[in-house]
Amino acid sequence: MITFDHVYKRFNGNVVFNDLVFDVPDGITTVLLGPSGTGKSVFLKMIIGLISPDYGYVWIDDRNIVNLKTKYLYRIREQFGFVFQLSALFDSMSIYENIALPLKMHTQFNEESIYSKVNECLSLVDLEDAGHLYPEELSGGMKKRAAIARALVRDPKYILYDEPTTGLDPRTAAKIENLIIKVQQERKVTSVVVTHDLTSARRVGQYVALLTGGRIAIEGSPEELDESANQELRRFLNEIPQNESLL
């Protein structure tokens, strides 16, 4: 379980988290919604200790990772897959090498088991034939899928997605959403998706929270949020032009 325990964070006077309290439920997909610049990326980076809170704790499975020694922090990171907003594939490596890297560095697997493991992940994301290509040769959607494969290759317990559908056309976005759902169902991972995209949130989210003003304004199942009259939720929904104006 991931828990934000009264977390405060500011960058040069710009308050990002102000007494943020949030539990990420295990085994399902949680969507954190919020307008741009509210700290969604900071939220994910804080989970793996890339950014530290000014005050407060971040608990991962009953272990506070704030100020944890690097050695232990890295061990915790090995349970996480992180899908970055721009995919962040290593562009000096082929897709195959990108996905194989965590295995080569952290496991004693031989070439054959690495090969079969990487190919298993490639076929999960529908990229069987793209292993030899380099990131620059892929479309945005393919890059995103490759990034998901890399995040999955070590069978993480948690997988974190930073705006997985932002900047993709609706069809590609839908494909990625389906993949997120499929990964969640097949691998039984705990997924956290941060996004400002309501349609996406509605499709993948089993639990939804709204981040505004440095804290969680409202959280609950999509149905609960649909019925809620929470002011900040209404404001957020109204700010975004959307056909289906409710969650």
Next chain:
Amino acid sequence: MNKIIPQFFTMVVPLGESGLRFFEQIFGVTSLFFQALYELRKIWFYRRQVVEQCYSVGVGSIGLILVVSAFTGMVTAVQAAYQMEPYYPKYTVGALILQSVVLELGPVLTALVLAGRVGAGTAAEIGTMKVSEQVDALESLALNPVGYLAMPRLIAGFVMIPALTIISDTVAVIAGYTVAINTIDMTALEFVKGMRMYFHLHDVIVGMMKAFCFGGMITLIGTYMGLTAKNGAKGVGTATTLSVVTSAVLILILDYVVAQVFL
């Protein structure tokens, strides 16, 4: 009065800020250096990256170094002959070429050329990784960027740049020799006599010491500038420029310091 104080601050604060940034950078580079040294304990873990970097710095730069040092040796021969011929015996040309190449031209020109090739390349590559979240991605895969990126490059700089300097020295002396015996009226024997009379092991050691310092510094600065790049493509450009300029200036300063202390 009410207006003067804010005006005073708007004038002075930027000065203070750039001074502060200067010390911040010195501190940053130093701390990256020690962190990279600390990561040496994991050299086996990062062995692939170390080999890759040594290959890319060493083998990748040989062609360039051959051309640069051949012409350095040749021009030194011509100039030595021009300067010495009227006053000194011919064999001093051999001595002059050897000493200036081993002590000064070999290490400094190799370093300056590599500050362009290796330093800029490092800053651009790591800077691009930084602004496209690839450095964060390394962290997310439980790989330490200092161990994965900085340490192998530091080793490559410390090991391969002195090695390239040895090659450069050799090529420059041979090129100088060829020009000397072909265009100045001078025999091979005279050239070698001059070289032998003025050969000091001490010079070779000082020259290699320079190469060693320059080498580590070039890749360290390139890595540091890359890792601290921000603001997209423009930031990568700034990092690259800064890396080349800083390295070039520091090479000349260090060159003087080592010369002053050891000669």
